[in-house]
Amino acid sequence: MDTSTPTDALSCATRERARAEARETETMLWFRDSEIARTASVEPPMRRQIERAAVPMAIGEATGLSEGQVQLRLSAAATVRERAPLAWAAFGDGRIDLARVRDIAHTIDQLHRAESVERLDRLVVGYAEDHTAAELRGWLRRFVQRVEADLAAERADAARAERHVSVSHTDDAMAWLNAYLPSHEAAAIEARLRHAARHDIDPDDTRTVAQREADLLVAWCTDSGATTAAPDAQVAVRVDADVLAGARDGFAESTDGRWAVPAHWITQMALHGNSFWHRMIVHPVTGDVLSHEYVGRFCPDTLAAALRFRDGLCQAPGCMVPAERCDIDHRIPHPAGPTSADNLGPLCRRHHGFKGHGILRWSIGPPPAPPPALVIEIYQDPVPMEYAA
DSSP states (O other): OOOSSHHHHHHHHHHHHHHHHHHHHHHHHHHHHHHHHHGGGOSSHHHHHHHHHTHHHHHHHHHTOOHHHHHHHHHHHHHHHHHOHHHHHHHHTTSSOHHHHHHHHHHHHHOOOHHHHHHHHHHHHHHHHTSOHHHHHHHHHHHHHHHTHHHHHHHHHHHHTTOEEEEEEOSTTOEEEEEEOOHHHHHHHHHHHHHHHHSSOOTTOOOOHHHHHHHHHHHHHHSOOOOSOOOOSOOOEEOOHHHHTTSSOOEEEETTSSOEEEHHHHHHHHTSTTOEEEEEEEOTTTOOEEEEEEEESSOOHHHHHHHHHHHOBOOSTTOOOBGGGSEEEESSOTTTSOBSGGGEEEEOHHHHHHHHTTSEEEOOSOOOOOOSOHHHHHSOOOOOEEEOO
16 A cells, blocks of 8 residues: 555545445345346246345345345446446446445436447546545536436426425424425525525524524415515526527536526526526636626616716706615616616616606617716716607
8 A cells, every 4th residue: 555645545545445345346246146046946936036035135134234225236336337337447446436336327327328328438437536426426417417408308397397395294393394396496595595584684683594594484485475486586507508599408507516407497587577697608618707798677786886886866867866866777678778887877766757657768879978087988978868859
């Protein structure tokens, strides 16, 4: 064993542990295969079935595992041995451990095309060797979604049809509320709960954050007239441009990598009037943000603050209401007009109402050229307003 440094010693020990797991697993498979061969001639068939059913119990007695644990290990090992020979060889060499073998086997069971399994076998070992088990699980999930996106989307649609809520009452006057929901909706609920439970807290409130989240959920569920889903929390996802355009099937993945959903689910959510999007084009190699625009009716707080700093006052002619007391309004109404700095400006509530009734309108022409000044070079002057004819 190479023990030149403490980390080298740990790496060697880890590889030896993986080799030991491989030897144990191979022996378990050998015992099972031997018993299947031995009982092939046992008669009557009922006796043969009983003896074979007892194999996991015999293995469990020898290894200290339960029958269920033995069956899971045998199933995963047999799948990888038969369908992913490169991964199986890496397991025998100690380059990947049993936990990773199980994750690979689970992914193989999700794949339906032989060429997909062959591609997985070629690529997975190189990634699994240098990444944690959690990172590998994320990589495997993305692999299925990329390689067999059409089938993965079908499974997701079928699973979405099974969404439900159940209540299980327990002792001590408590109960479990369980919800099987699409991931992007569950993520929006989680984000909204986290935000609401941590902001605007009464100094005299002695509840924990967890207790406030629970009470908020009860309040939302028992005192709301909503009948359709309307997530208003910020949920960030990554979608390839060709997938978003519908050129091919694909998934939208959360930026933290914890979940992914078919891209068309996100498109459906984007059609909701309250949805707001930050659309970014990212360089595929360097990851640099090449462009960033807002897609939605309401601008984010940072843009609203910049517009109020830029304009200072309500943009109706002669109005002196400070911009911080104004609404941020579209010159060209949304959705025809973009949510961008050159199409937005502050209007006080009175003049905003005038505009809504057609008495006051933003001019549609281009903004005038700003005078030379540093701040004006960064933020364009607003387009002047005029009364409608």
